[in-house]
Amino acid sequence: MTSPEVHGAIDAVWRIESARLIAGLTRLMGDVGLAEDLAQDALVAALQQWPESGVPRNPGAWLMAVAKHRAFDQLRRYKMLERKHWELSHELEAVQEAAVPVLDTALDDHIGDDLLRLVFTTCHPVLSTEARVALTLRLLGGLTTEEIARAFLVPVPTIAQRIVRAKRTLAEARVPFEVPRGPELALRLASVLEVIYLVFNEGYAATAGQDWVRPALCEDALRLGRILAELAPEEPEVHGLVALMEIQASRLRARVGPGGEPVLLLDQNRARWDQLLIRRGLAALERAESLGGALGPYALQAGIAACHARARTAAETDWPRIVARYDALAQLAPSPVVELNRAVAIAMAFGPAAGLELVDALASERALAGYHLLPSVRGDLLRKLGRLDEARTEFERAAALTRNAPERTLLLERAAACR
Amino acid sequence: MRFMMLMIPKGYETAAPGTMPDADGVAAMMKYNEELQKAGVLLALDGLHPPSMGARVSFSRGKPKVTDGPFAEAKEVLGGFWMIDVKSKAEAIEWASRCPAGDNEVIEIRQVQEFSDFPPDVQEAAAGFPEMQVQAARRQGS
Numbered sequence: 047m048t049s050p051e052v053h054g055a056i057d058a059v060w061r062i063e064s065a066r067l068i069a070g071l072t073r074l075m076g077d078v079g080l081a082e083d084l085a086q087d088a089l090v091a092a093l094q095q096w097p098e099s100g101v102p103r104n105p106g107a108w109l110m111a112v113a114k115h116r117a118f119d120q121l122r123r124y125k126m127l128e129r130k131h132w133e134l135s136h137e138l139e140a141v142q143e144a145a146v147p148v149l150d151t152a153l154d155d156h157i158g159d160d161l162l163r164l165v166f167t168t169c170h171p172v173l174s175t176e177a178r179v180a181l182t183l184r185l186l187g188g189l190t191t192e193e194i195a196r197a198f199l200v201p202v203p204t205i206a207q208r209i210v211r212a213k214r215t216l217a218e219a220r221v222p223f224e225v226p227r228g229p230e231l232a233l234r235l236a237s238v239l240e241v242i243y244l245v246f247n248e249g250y251a252a253t254a255g256q257d258w259v260r261p262a263l264c265e266d267a268l269r270l271g272r273i274l275a276e277l278a279p280e281e282p283e284v285h286g287l288v289a290l291m292e293i294q295a296s297r298l299r300a301r302v303g304p305g306g307e308p309v310l311l312l313d314q315n316r317a318r319w320d321q322l323l324i325r326r327g328l329a330a331l332e333r334a335e336s337l338g339g340a341l342g343p344y345a346l347q348a349g350i351a352a353c354h355a356r357a358r359t360a361a362e363t364d365w366p367r368i369v370a371r372y373d374a375l376a377q378l379a380p381s382p383v384v385e386l387n388r389a390v391a392i393a394m395a396f397g398p399a400a401g402l403e404l405v406d407a408l409a410s411e412r413a414l415a416g417y418h419l420l421p422s423v424r425g426d427l428l429r430k431l432g433r434l435d436e437a438r439t440e441f442e443r444a445a446a447l448t449r450n451a452p453e454r455t456l457l458l459e460r461a462a463a464c465r
Numbered sequence: 466m467r468f469m470m471l472m473i474p475k476g477y478e479t480a481a482p483g484t485m486p487d488a489d490g491v492a493a494m495m496k497y498n499e500e501l502q503k504a505g506v507l508l509a510l511d512g513l514h515p516p517s518m519g520a521r522v523s524f525s526r527g528k529p530k531v532t533d534g535p536f537a538e539a540k541e542v543l544g545g546f547w548m549i550d551v552k553s554k555a556e557a558i559e560w561a562s563r564c565p566a567g568d569n570e571v572i573e574i575r576q577v578q579e580f581s582d583f584p585p586d587v588q589e590a591a592a593g594f595p596e597m598q599v600q601a602a603r604r605q606g607s
Contacts, residue, residue: 055559057553062504101559101562268550272502273504276503277503299579
């Protein structure tokens with residue numbers, strides 16, 4: 047292999063193995079920061095040795111063995127051995143004695159559990175949402191600090207600091223490395239799903255910057271969601287979230303016009319919707335529904351997305367069914383944004399006047415004060431009712447509120463079209 | 466980025482109709498498929514019946530000609546495929562390298578074309594006129 051090829055291979059191995067590596071090490075060391083440092087040490091060793099020796103047969107096991115070796119050295123140096131579980135010192139002694147990296151098939155049984163523990167740790171509510179996102183993308187997504195910074199249009203040192211502080215917070219709060227049980231599980235799971243969906247949304251409808259969509263972020267979120275679905279297959283909301291993301295992602299190619307401008311759902315060329323992703327999304331939704339129980343907010347939103355996905359043309363959309371799902375969503379997870387979306391669906395099902403009545407009731411909602419979609423929706427409904435001057439004012443107001451350049455252009459065009 | 470991993474098993478080109486893989490091979494492959502699934506990269510996968518059960522359609526100036534399998538001149542044929550979603554060709558190669566394939570098997574890795582790969586004129590042809598008409602009508606404020 048040439049040098050750039052080896053580096054490409056090492057990057058690929060890191061992307062595949064790093065999360066599991068860090069998860070396993072966190073269980074051994076009891077600290078996420080220490081675990082990442084050891085994993086990075088192993089990566090450095092790989093960068094030094096693999097160009098010469100080639101990528102090993104079981105790269106994950108190789109990295110783990112090197113990391114554990116380093117861990118043993120460190121522990122011995124800090125004389126912490128006596129405070130650790132017997133299993134830890136037993137494993138490390140075996141590694142020290144082995145001349146070659148141990149193909150740790152026994153560890154495989156732990157890996158799934160450890161990975162799940164890591165997910166709950168990086169998404170722990172003691173961390174701010176921003177910190178959770180950065181730490182999750184870093185430790186679970188395998189993204190570099192630079193990649194994360196670029197994704198969220200934030201300076202690299204800011205992200206670096208965010209990650210450092212997050213690890214410190216987890217250590218200081220003595221967050222245990224475990225999967226929550228009982229009633230705590232639902233709450234903690236919600237926080238995990240929130241992080242993943244946040245990343246997805248940033249890629250699906252970028253809040254700022256020059257790009258309307260950033261597909262790479264959607265892919266990262268989808269990958270994390272799919273991994274989680276395998277780790278926690280009995281959780282319907284996980285499948286609900288995956289279903290929602292698969293179906294929304296199916297529209298990515300249709301969301302951007304030839305000039306980079308955003309194309310609204312009802313205007314999209316449905317021939318460009320990715321049927322493979324739609325099928326996967328519908329399958330995930332079925333999985334969520336078959337697990338029984340009332341549908342959670344992600345499954346409900348996925349159900350709405352599924353209604354759109356099943357309609358061959360915009361005109362064939364089953365709006366009453368969508369309204370029913372929004373009604374359920376509004377009961378379960380009420381929010382002004384849900385109300386706004388519900389108003390749009392009601393307008394489609396029962397006419398713009400019905401929708402406008404609901405939107406007007408939201409005008410005083412403080413939570414929606416800076417939300418560009420409120421005036422945008424209002425503008426659309428006014429236009430349909432023939433109230434063009436008022437519509438133009440609303441579109442201009444919406445354009446002023448959005449930080450996304452292509453979206454601003456679209457809104458200004460819609461304003462100009464109201465003559 | 467999406468990649469197809471195309472399985473090319475030597476000897477499959479002359480396999481009899483109804484040829485099935487052996488149980489041990491299948492078990493190992495199932496474990497591999499599980500790894501792809503657990504890693505969140507697997508989009509789709511399937512095995513293909515041998516060419517002896519298939520057909521080829523060739524063309525001469527727009528006229529199709531059907532030939533039933535097996536195909537004497539075919540040196541390599543597909544046995545199955547995976548479609549995966551990964552960050553780079555290197556990652557696709559790493560995954561393919563982990564397949565518990567036999568000495569007679571080759572996996573070819575091919576990137577799936579994304580719409581944005583196409584040059585503008587092809588994009589336009591692929592997008593279709595109906596969409597352009599919708600856009601034009603909307604701009605006129607109808």
